[in-house]
Every structure is written in C-alpha cells, then in structure tokens.
Amino acid sequence: MKNKYTAVTKQDGDWWVGWIAEIPGVNCQERTHESLLESLKVTLSEAIAFNRQDALSAASSGYREELVSL
Numbered sequence: 001m002k003n004k005y006t007a008v009t010k011q012d013g014d015w016w017v018g019w020i021a022e023i024p025g026v027n028c029q030e031r032t033h034e035s036l037l038e039s040l041k042v043t044l045s046e047a048i049a050f051n052r053q054d055a056l057s058a059a060s061s062g063y064r065e066e067l068v069s070l
Helices: 033-059
Strands: 007-012 015-020 027-030
Touching: 007 033, 015 033, 027 033
Parallel strands: none
Antiparallel strands: 007 015, 015 027
C-alpha cells in the first residue's frame, strides 16, 4: 500500500524549507528543491517508523493491529 502525503515547500533566501502537512514535526531545510523533497521523504519515513514503534511499546501486549482507511 502506497500512502500519499502533502509536502508544503517554499524558497526562503538561499534555502528551500518544507513540511509534511499531515504529520506534525516533519520538516526540513535544504539548498535545493530536489534535496528538500528527498530529505522530507527520509524524515517522513523515519517519523512513521518511530511513531509505529512508540505505539507498539505503549500498547505493551495483548494488542491487535488493524488497518484503517479514510
């Protein structure tokens, strides 16, 4: 399953800055737009993995994993 997220990007002086709209805290800054998009992908992937591990740790044991679609 491939998920899609919204990158909000803008040039600020010599830098490109960007955020992933759907995931608070996922933001990056790079010298080029292309590098920014790549950094956002990496950071988003890391944030999702971290949040997943955090949720599983909080559940401890006896939990079920279920897919939810919007």
